[in-house]
Amino acid sequence: MMQRLVWLALAGALWIAPAMAQQAFTPRDESPEEFVAGAGRNETFYACTACHGFKLVAQQGMTRAQWEDSINLMIRRHGMPPLDEKDREMVLNYLETAYPPRAPAGRGGFVNPFAK
Numbered sequence: 001m002m003q004r005l006v007w008l009a010l011a012g013a014l015w016i017a018p019a020m021a022q023q024a025f026t027p028r029d030e031s032p033e034e035f036v037a038g039a040g041r042n043e044t045f046y047a048c049t050a051c052h053g054f055k056l057v058a059q060q061g062m063t064r065a066q067w068e069d070s071i072n073l074m075i076r077r078h079g080m081p082p083l084d085e086k087d088r089e090m091v092l093n094y095l096e097t098a099y100p101p102r103a104p105a106g107r108g109g110f111v112n113p114f115a116k
């Protein structure tokens, strides 16, 4: 009986150790699920997080043309590998839909919760 318990504990430790090691080596503490859902989210997430957190992307709100400029800048200035036509389209569609320009400045982004 005792031996069986020890065995189980050992097996448990062996099983948990790799899971913990993997967690310790996770390069980013972000995952695609944290961001606005939509077609192309995972592709966009992994294309951009090769270099920086996706929060840097998600905190922007831009038009499609501005997103396009932004990606071109990543390619030109930061050495991002160019996306092929299909991926580029998917990434742009996602960014345009998920992170459009915010309400114009002046309205201040403040929404009165009582106004209806």
Ligand code: HEC
Residues within 6 Å of the ligand: 044, 047, 048, 049, 050, 051, 052, 056, 057, 060, 070, 071, 074, 078, 079, 080, 081, 091
């Ligand atoms: C090859 C590396 C690389 C890749 C891939 C990359 N970026 Fe960047 N990006 C950078 C660097 C370097 C900066 C500037 C340093 C910083 O602010 O962290 C930056 C900054 C930015 C900024 C902030 C610009 C500003 O004006 O503050 C945005 C927005 C951005 N990237 C969007 C993207 C998007 C969208 C993708 C994916 C489609 C992407 N990046 C992929 C390297 C990259």
